[in-house]
Amino acid sequence: MEKSVVFNNKLLPYLLLVPQLIITLVFFYWPASQAVWQSFKREDAFGLTSEFVGFENYQSLFAQPEYYASMLTTLIFSSLVAALSLSIALLFATQADKNLKAAGAYKTMMIWPYAVAPAVAGVLWLFIFHPSLGTLARPLRWMNFDWNPLLNGNHAMILVVMAAVWKQISYNFLFFLAGLQSIPKSVLEAGAIDGAGPMRRFWTIVFPLLSPTTFFLLVVNIVYVFFDTFGIIDAVTGGGPAGATTTMVYKVYADGRLGGDLGGSAAQSVVLMVIVIALTAIQFKYVERKVQY
Amino acid sequence: MVEHRPLNDIIAYAILTLGVFIVAFPVYLAFIASTHDAATVVGGNMPLTPGSHTLDNYYRAIFVGGSRTSREPVGHMLMNSFISAIGIALGKIFISILSAYAVVYFRFPFRKTAFWIIFVTLMLPVEVRIYPTYKVVADLKMLDTYAGLIMPLIASATGTLLFRQFFMTIPEELLEASRIDGAGPFRFFWDTLLPLSVTTIAALFVIQFIYGWNQYLWPLLITTQDSMQTIVTGIKKMLYTTDELAEWQLAMATAILAMLPPVAVVVFMQRLFVRGLVETEK
Numbered sequence: 342m343e344k345s346v347v348f349n350n351k352l353l354p355y356l357l358l359v360p361q362l363i364i365t366l367v368f369f370y371w372p373a374s375q376a377v378w379q380s381f382k383r384e385d386a387f388g389l390t391s392e393f394v395g396f397e398n399y400q401s402l403f404a405q406p407e408y409y410a411s412m413l414t415t416l417i418f419s420s421l422v423a424a425l426s427l428s429i430a431l432l433f434a435t436q437a438d439k440n441l442k443a444a445g446a447y448k449t450m451m452i453w454p455y456a457v458a459p460a461v462a463g464v465l466w467l468f469i470f471h472p473s474l475g476t477l478a479r480p481l482r483w484m485n486f487d488w489n490p491l492l493n494g495n496h497a498m499i500l501v502v503m504a505a506v507w508k509q510i511s512y513n514f515l516f517f518l519a520g521l522q523s524i525p526k527s528v529l530e531a532g533a534i535d536g537a538g539p540m541r542r543f544w545t546i547v548f549p550l551l552s553p554t555t556f557f558l559l560v561v562n563i564v565y566v567f568f569d570t571f572g573i574i575d576a577v578t579g580g581g582p583a584g585a586t587t588t589m590v591y592k593v594y595a596d597g598r599l600g601g602d603l604g605g606s607a608a609q610s611v612v613l614m615v616i617v618i619a620l621t622a623i624q625f626k627y628v629e630r631k632v633q634y
Numbered sequence: 635m636v637e638h639r640p641l642n643d644i645i646a647y648a649i650l651t652l653g654v655f656i657v658a659f660p661v662y663l664a665f666i667a668s669t670h671d672a673a674t675v676v677g678g679n680m681p682l683t684p685g686s687h688t689l690d691n692y693y694r695a696i697f698v699g700g701s702r703t704s705r706e707p708v709g710h711m712l713m714n715s716f717i718s719a720i721g722i723a724l725g726k727i728f729i730s731i732l733s734a735y736a737v738v739y740f741r742f743p744f745r746k747t748a749f750w751i752i753f754v755t756l757m758l759p760v761e762v763r764i765y766p767t768y769k770v771v772a773d774l775k776m777l778d779t780y781a782g783l784i785m786p787l788i789a790s791a792t793g794t795l796l797f798r799q800f801f802m803t804i805p806e807e808l809l810e811a812s813r814i815d816g817a818g819p820f821r822f823f824w825d826t827l828l829p830l831s832v833t834t835i836a837a838l839f840v841i842q843f844i845y846g847w848n849q850y851l852w853p854l855l856i857t858t859q860d861s862m863q864t865i866v867t868g869i870k871k872m873l874y875t876t877d878e879l880a881e882w883q884l885a886m887a888t889a890i891l892a893m894l895p896p897v898a899v900v901v902f903m904q905r906l907f908v909r910g911l912v913e914t915e916k
Contacts, residue, residue, distance in 0.1 A: 344739065346810055348819045354745070360728065360729040362751065364788060365751065367770065368786040369755050369763075369789040376766045379765075436645075436646040447653075449904065451653060453897045456844050456847075456896035456897040458848035459850065461866060464889055468660075469659075473678055474675065474677070475678075507660065539642070557795070561792070572848070572850035576870045590761050590762065593761075593764070594851065597765045606765060607765070614763075
């Protein structure tokens, strides 16, 4: 949808765009293009010289089983977190949107964890489920369940998913609730007069009207799962045990820093960029057609 | 709402109570841990009620520092977090409201291109290009500076997208009326668009302040001096010390301190934020 009434100034729109474009070019496109350039080069151990090696970095990257493992980990991790946090948040938001007496207090109590840093959220959940001192690890031990996220890869994945979902529910809740509250009550009343029950009203009126919010949240959630969960993973597992929670982003970081393989790390960045740009383009085109503005 | 069914209400209360419990429990436990001494916390049988070491733990965390190996007081980290979070929030609001205004209310060559140039950044946060960005910031001599902490993090489209979506919902009649009254782009922006955008700005401020406050990887990389460290990056260093025993009670006190300011922002700004969005209800 486009505005049909606009201003006709020739220079002004460019001036308005200048601050954002400069910052975007210097701190986004310059480094991003550096990553592309670097991915075709190899530096010596001291970083003094570098030579052009073509696709060698990519070839060695796609020869690594660990790389495919990190792709799978990312896929599992992001589907679990996005699906769980969006649906749980929508459930809570629809309940809070009902005209309950204590709805205001509930809202406040649900919203605030939105402000907790992913790294802090990770530390909180690690503390709860820490194999030796965790409060909720104790009942698991009594049940003779050998819970140990520090050694068992699946347990580690469960722990980071829990922390990531916990952290994201309030964010999604906040936006779903705002979206729900902006729906005119008269529309719902009209639906009710026509005999539509709560479920039918939800799927035929509320859910379609909520689609701009859902679209926004979907984009934000995918970004969140791909990137913001870095703090959780680094604080809880450090990508371990044995790479079980090493997502693609975490691998970029670990290979560049700990391994010092800047060329390989840059190649991974480029692959990640291509995946995510493709994902966005498809999603933006596909979702916007269905969105009710 | 439309109809009232008692059973419906009971289910809603039950679901919400469960939600509040899930959401609050980890933070409650962290608070409890921050009130006990090290032995009680590490012992694995920590009670679920507050202990007697609250003041001692928080005093040590704020003024002395957490880890035995690198004692950097949390008080100073708090200030670094404040400066960078506010810088990120205000900086982003400024650049994105202007660019969204340009993209929505003007027609000019390369408008779509400009929008896509900005939009693409949404999907590639700083995490993907950390090392090249690190190099750019190092070349610009901005390591260990607030500018270095702030600028790369505002190079993103979230704000622009939010303002664009909001501007799209503003009736065209408002612009027509303003133009009939002889208002130019500056008058329209200042007298009409900005007042209408107050709640959107507040919402974006909340999001960006917290986004800035909660940054982890970027501050971790570009702060080489402990004096420029932010509180969120400080916590992990307390847990993974070279010593055998991490001081969980101090780490948890730090976690509570790291949560307080952004949580206060959410709670305080919440009324303003919700009020604007709910106007249809009245």
